[in-house]
Structure formats: structure tokens, C-alpha cells
Amino acid sequence: MAQLFEVHPLNPHARLLAQAVELIQRGGIAAVPTDSSYALVCQLDDKAASDNLRRIRGVDGKHHLTLLCRDLSELANYARVDNKQFRLIKAATPGPYTFILEASKEVPRRLSHPSRKTIGLRVPDHKTLQALLELHGGPLLATTLIPRGETESISDPQDITGPLEHELAAIIDAGACHKEPTTVVDLTTMADGGEPVVIRQGRGELAALGL
Template sequence: MAQYFEVHPDNPQPRLLRQAAQALQGGAVLAVPTDSSYALVCHLDDKAAVERLRRIRGVDERHHLTLLCRDLSELATFARVDNRQYRLLKAATPGPYTFILEASKEVPRRVSHPSRKTIGLRVPDHRALRELLALHAAPLLGTTLILPGDTEPLNDPHTIRERLEHAVAAVIDAGACPAEPTTVVDLTPMGTGGDPEVLRVGRGPLAPLGL
């Protein structure tokens, strides 16, 4: 049975978030709020947790998972970022964007794209999630909470609890999130002098990216 942590969206209770962080350290998969929709997250270095996350989401290893980072300096540890890419990232973070970048050696092979060696990264702008990331003291591996057979992400924590009661270890309820996934932008073409490629237009507007 999933634990249920009901936290204030603007002033989340540290005690509850510490319990959630401890669960992640123990190999749990959690449903958490973000600035786009709810997401499934787990510890980056826990192979069993990553496999469980993929099973819940119904995706294989070719589906890009996303590293949720505390800030740009942490993001740059897990991706190869040149000056041009960094300027674009700085203009749009934190926010509801996922950026595809070349993975650094810090990213386990099993979570990067098997043929392209790329990874999705983002710096979310959600108080409860940012504080959870700080308590975890490392990026979390995540994916938008769209269940197999669904076309839209889940954004209501009560519905998530009902549908994932026996699949996730805990749900962090910070109220309803926007029912819209992130905007996804592939920055890897910039590494060879090209332009960024918009893969999905979502909650994040394109104007801050100059696109």
C-alpha cells in the first residue's frame, strides 16, 4: 500500500519530504508533483528501481528518461554542455522544459539512450520537488506520469493514489498539477553548429528559448 504524503504546495513540511527522500534512498518509486504534471521518480543508481519505473510507465530502454536536477551546475555534471547550449539552458531554467543532451560519463549506461547516448535533463520549478531534490542531494530519474493506455498525464494525486496504490511506494500530494507535459527540446544539434530541435511543444513557452 502506497504511503501518502500531503504537503503544502508553497511551504511543504520538511518532515514529510525527509520521509519521502528516505524511501527513495531505499529503492522506492514515487509519484511526485512537478511544474508540468505528476511524474514517477526513483534513485538514479538503483537498477531495480529504474526497471520498476519503466514497467509502471510501460516503456522500454529506448524511451528517454529524464534527470531532474537541482540547478544548472548539477545538470552540467551529467551532460556535455557547451557555451551556446548553456546560455539557452540558463534562459529557460528552472521551468517546464526537458532538454536532450549528450550524456556524460556520470550517467549509467542503462539509463541513457542505447544508440544515441543521450539523456533528457531538466530543472523543475516546483517548491516541493525542489526541496525533495535538495534532501535527496542528487538528481532523480523520472518520467511523466502517463500510464499504459492513457494519452494524457495524471495530475490529480487522489486519482494517482487509486490507480497506483500497489505500484508505487508513495505519492506526494501537493495539490493538482497542470495536466500538460514539458516542452522537449533536443540541444544535441547545437554541438555541431546546428539549431535546437523542438520535439514536443508542452507547457514551456518557446519564446524564452528564442524559438
């Protein structure tokens, strides 16, 4: 049964978040608020945890997982980013955007896309999640919280019920989030002089990216 941590969305209690971080660092899966919908997160370097994350979400190894980063410098540690890509990312960061980029050597091979060696990365604009990442001291592996067999993401932690809450170690309740998921943009095409490719139109406005 998941441990519930109720926090203020703009001024979360550090002690409660530290307890949630401890559960994550023990290999647990947590449901956390973001600037789009809620997400499932786990440690980056824990294979069992990442396998469990995929199982709970109901996706296979071809599904892009995302690294939630604290800032642009941290993002650049886990992806190969040229100047043109960096300027585009900077224009919309932090915010509800996921960027598909070529994974760096810092990303475990099992976490990148098996055929393309790419990874999704983003810097969220949510006070509670940023505080959690700071206490954790590094990025977290994440995926949108969509229950198995459903198509809609969860935006209200009160809806995390039934079998799902028994599979999680922690639920961080900072109130309801936006319903829309992130906007996903593939930037790998820019490496060969191409244009960014919009994979999913979500909450993030394309105008902020100049698209």
C-alpha cells in the same frame, strides 16, 4: 500500497519529505508534483528501481528518462554542455522544459538512449520538488506520470488510484499541477552547428528559448 504525504505546495513540511526520500532511497518509486504534470521518480543509481520505473510507466529502454536536477551546475555534471547550449538552457531554467543532451560519464550507460547516448535533463520550478531534491542530495530519475495504456498525464494526485497506487512506495500530494507536460527540446543538434529541435511542445513557451 503507496504511503501518502500531503504537503503545502509552497511550504512543504521537511519531516514528511524526508520520509518520502527514505522510501525512494530504499528503492521505491514515488509520484511527485512538478511544474508541469506529476512524475514518477526513483534513485539514479538503482538498476532495479529504474527497471521498475519503466515497467510501471510501460516504456522500454529506448524511451528517454529524465534527470531532475536542483540547478544548472548539477545539470552540467550529467551532460556535455557547450557555451551556446548553456546560454539557451539558462534562459529558461528553472521551468517546464526537458533538454535532450549528450550524457556525461556520470550517467550510467543503461540510463542513456541506447543508440545515441543522450539523456533528458531539467531543472523544475516547483517548491515541493526542489525541497525533495535538496533532501535527497542529488538528481532523481523521472518520467511523466502517464498510466499504462493511456495517453494523458496525471495532474491531480487524487487520480492516482487502482493498480497504480499499489505499485508505488510514496505519493507526494501538493495539490493539482498543470495538465500539460514539459516542452522537450533536443539540443544535441547544436554540437554540429545546427538548430535546436522541438520534440514536444508542452507547457514551456518556445519564445523563452528564442525559438
